[in-house]
Amino acid sequence: MSPRTTQRPQRVRAAEPGTGQPSDFVRPKTAHQAVAEAVRRDISSGRFPPGSWIVQENLVEMYGVSRIPIREALKTLEAEEHVTYVPHSGYRVAQLSLEELQEVFRLRAILEEVLIRDGMPQVTDEIVEQMREQMAEMDRAAAVEDLVAVGVANRRFHFLSFEASRMARTKRIVTQLYDTADAYRPLYAHLMDLTKVNTEHVLLTDAMANRDVERAVALNQQHRAHAIDNLTEALTQEQAESTS
Structure with a gap:
């Protein structure tokens, strides 16, 4: 299932034109945000156990998105220390002592x-x-x-x-x-x-x-x-x- 169909959108209060009064506006998540949330969920559920490799081609197939949001999502997850990048090998789930x-x-x-x-x-x-x-x-x-x-x-x-x-x-x-x-x-x-x-x-x-x-x-x-x-x-x- 594509993560774009499972993630909750962010709700922002925007002003009604000409009134200055706020109205509900739903800002959809970007593809890479949706992928990042999906990978976080799969890591925390044990689908991707600590130390396991994250194969980008598999994520493309699993989540139904292109490689670009996959790469952006993995960079986000690396910054959050959920995954680590191994030069010439790729990303793997962080493994803690x-x-x-x-x-x-x-x-x-x-x-x-x-x-x-x-x-x-x-x-x-x-x-x-x-x-x-x-x-x-x-x-x-x-x-x-x-x-x-x-x-x-x-x-x-x-x-x-x-x-x-x-x-x-x-x-x-x-x-x-x-x-x-x-x-x-x-x-x-x-x-x-x-x-x-x-x-x-x-x-x-x-x-x-x-x-x-x-x-x-x-x-x-x-x-x-x-x-x-x-x-x-x-x-x-x-x-x-x-x-x-």
Whole structure:
């Protein structure tokens, strides 16, 4: 499916001619922006795992665009450190060490706490209900062993915990950190205790419903610590197997 049919356009407030009053104007994404978003999604879902090569001809066929937006998109993704360029060979998905990934999670811990604290006064019952809906979506995906869908719903759930924050720049940074870490989620998914994950999600949602910011922050930190433990175990095992 072409990414141009799946990406959300940007909505800009423009002035009505002769009135000075703003009106809704939809500015479509450029082809290279759409491709960049599609590749980010495929990296975070595990379709393009860390260290794998990005073959431009394959992207042309997959996304139904020419090579020019593909090249522009890859340059954008290189600047964002999602991919790296190897001279005379091409692009490959960035591969991080365990120490680098632990740093990513530490940064998320710091920034998500800031966002949750900033957003809690604006949390609505609708946001809480959406969090419960994402928990139900995770249950449905887990029932059919669709780990990609589990990951998507999990990410939406956590983003809802700071949805009400007004700190747009910080949200963008956190989004990039999630993109980086989600590429490794398939590596440790088999170690996840989904029953424990669901229990922690219920507790976090209850804290949000009660507008209990201290408990929400503490539960979020605890929840992330378990993910770090699973990632550390998986990468340590992988490194041991590669050197044996």
